[in-house]
Amino acid sequence: MSEKPQVKSSPSFFNNPRNRSLIYQFLLLAGLAYFFYGIINNTLVNMEARGIKSGYDFLFTTAGFDILMSLIPYDATYTYGRTFVVGLLNTILVSTIGIVLATIVGFLMGVAHFSKNWLIRKLAVAYIETFRNIPLLLQIFFWYFAVLATLPGARQSLSIGEAIFLNVRGLYLPGLTAEPGAGFVYAAIGLAFTAIIFLVRWARKRQNDTGQQFPVFLTSLGILVGLPLVALLLSGIPFVWDFPALKGFNFRGGITIIPELMALVLALTVYTGAFIAEAVRAGVQAVPHGQTEAARSLGLKESKIMKLIIVPQAMRVIVPLLNSEYQSLVKNSTLATAIGYPDLFTVFVGTTLNQTGQAIEIVFMTMAVYFVINMSISFVMNRFNASVELAERN
Amino acid sequence: MKEFKPLPDKPAPADVVGVIPWLKDNLFPTPLNSLVTLALLAFFVTVIPPLFDWLFFSANWSGTTQDACTNKDGACWVFVIAWSKQFFYGSYPIEEVWRIHTCLIALVAIIIASFKLHKDLRNKVAIPLFLLLPFFSIVILDGSLIGLAYVSTDYWGGFTLNVMLAAASIIVAFPLSFLWALGRRSDMPFIRSVSVILIEFFRGVPVLALFFMGSVMLPLFFPEGTNVDKLLRVWIVLTLFMSGYMAEVFRGGFQAVPSGQYEAADSLGLSFWQKTLLIVLPQVIKISMPNILATFVMLFKNTTFLLIIGIFEMLSTTQTALANSNWLGGHSTEGYLFVAVVFWICCFSMSMISSSIERKLDTSHRN
Secondary structure, three states, X not given: OOOOOOOOOOOOHHHOHHHHHHHHHHHHHHHHHHHHHHHHHHHHHHHHHHOOOOOOHHHHOEOOOOOOOOOOOOOOOOEHHHHHHHHHXXXXXXXXXXXXXXXXXXXXXXXXXXXXXXXXXXXXXXXXHHHHOOOHHHHHHHHHHHHHHHOOOHHHOEEEOOOEEEEOOEEEEOEEEEOOOHHHHHHHHHHHHHHHHHHHHHHHHHHHHHOOOOOHHHHHHHHHXXXXXXXXXXXXXXXXXXXXXXXXXXXXXXXXXXXXXXXXXXXXXXXXXXXXHHHHHHHHHHOOHHXXXXXXXXXXXXXXXXXXXXXXXXXXXXXXXXXXXXXXHHHHHHHHHHOOOOOHHHHXXXXXXXXXXXXXXXXXXXXXXXXXXXXXXXXXXHHHHHHHOOOOOX | OOOOOOOOOOOOOXXXXXXXXXXXXXXXXXXXXXXXXXXXXXXXXXXXXXXXXXXXXXXXXXXXXXXXXXXXXXXXXXXXXXXXXXXXXXOOOHHHHHHHHHHHHHHHHXXXXXXXXXXXXXXXXXXXXXXXXXXXXXXXXXXXXXXXXXXXXXXXXXXXXXXXXHHHHHHHHHHHHHHHHHHHHOOOHHHHHHHHHHHHHHHHOOHHHHHHXXXXXXXXXXXXXXXXXXXXXXXXXXHHHHHHHHHHHHHHHHHHOOHHXXXXXXXXXXXXXXXXXXXXXXXXXXXXXHHHHHHHHHHHHHHHHHHXXXXXXXXXXXXXXXXXXXXXXXXXXXXXXXXXXXXXXXXXXXXXXXXXXXXXXXXXXXX
């Protein structure tokens, strides 16, 4: 190999990969620069022609419109900045409820797919294949216009034990009103959670070190129920039930869930639940059957096989899929605007944009919010994923 | 020499074959399961007969106005029948509907051609035809360029619009997303970052926000006085949205092609584009087909979102029909059920095709 090549190969300038890639990238850069220059130029000209002043000053002017539902104090005298926060909180509310319920429904239905019972199995398949293949917007409309709108009026409300009422105006639940001293109970709940975290860590360490198991689940349950209960009794039960009651034409008191929220949550839960069920099914099916057989031959109980063998391996497939389902649930919650649930999209991109005309700022802010929410979901799920991932030995 | 003759198989024991053991195994395996089975059966018995009665036996089928729905215990299918033309064609002039049919037949013909043509011709014929189809359809449906009666896009609508928009978007998204996916794998840092930003942007933003961008912000981007048609803007948005998702599908496909294929192509001295188009692309498409179909189903379902920006696709037509003053009898269940069935049939058959391809590709011997 000491022999040198006879002819020194020197590719022409354009055939040199380095030069080539530089040229291509430069061309793309120039094209993009021209494109953005054109857009920005046009936008500035257009905005001037329409008399739109760019900037975020509009956030501090009075909004002057009411919002159907708000988690924080709000009326028409607050600013557009406040409408943004109201909408954001409503979006987070509906996404959180949707994610929790869809996960429960999805896991139940996904596991039902492996039931011994033929009827349950077929029911799970029917659920998945029906609701996965019907457009979400149609499902929202169905719940809102065909189901919830046909509920009886306030006087003929459906009720459970005179505490929960359901009528065309919404769902009325009894609420808890905190009185002075409730802080002790909240602190006790917090303390209980902290104690459980430490308990779980200690138990795992002890099992790793000595092999002895500790009844973590029962102890945790005891702590979680016991500590707040003790605090509740010691502080003299600082909570009062607030029951909804019919006053005039409508119910007062308690917690009101407006039909828009109900329809949206129902549709998102059922739709995303079907996708999660499918993910769970795929996850469980990805675990080779030999794993179950090996576990059985080791003499593990069926419940232990599920908990120790199947679930940890299935989670590796399920968690990344869950991540994308959660993200699409949050994105799909923008469909609220079709039935008028005041989420960020309805309030901000809908009403505020109409009133102020600040299209670019508003669309940009909204997109940024959805980006941040989805990034956070992704971050949490990736952390979770790292904990279930196959621990490879190096 | 005695010939070996196996004894005939003994029949399976009587307690594992037949209906009763099956019932015992699948419906009543444990006491708790038996209870569940009985509860479910009771539920079905109470729900299904009235449901069928409402859907079929007591339903009102004939007539043209709401007054024909005399039986209040049954569904009013008269509503769906009376509006069926609008559901499928929107307000497109009824004597010109053959144009919509022409476009749909062309679409189906090209899809069939791309499967059935001889493989030497397949790529050379089917791909250009696919790419031409959206423009061909626009010319035919619009009509003003070829001397047919002009039909403004304001009149396009109904289910056929859902189908055509979805098809037109995926056709253009195909080459675009392929380029983005290539860019994401590229060694050139600037091209890679641009691709990543494009893909993540169109995947990360709610599609509704993209539609609003298309209808509120795009007009600001064009020079003053240009009036871009609403449907055209929607088409652009749907195409970009679809490209973002498909680029990720293609990326998965690229990763699944064994690296030996790339190396073999390199050692044969193929150029980059020869390698990509002749060796890698066919394998990528084959591997990604189930996921492409799944993405297409999502796009197809998402075309209903166009209702929100005021395009008369099928769901939006249904809403209009439900609000019509001659039909204020609460037919929402019938209307939504009909739309749901139409979409369900399309989406379900596509996911069936997708999973059958998946099964064909899956050569692992699991279990």
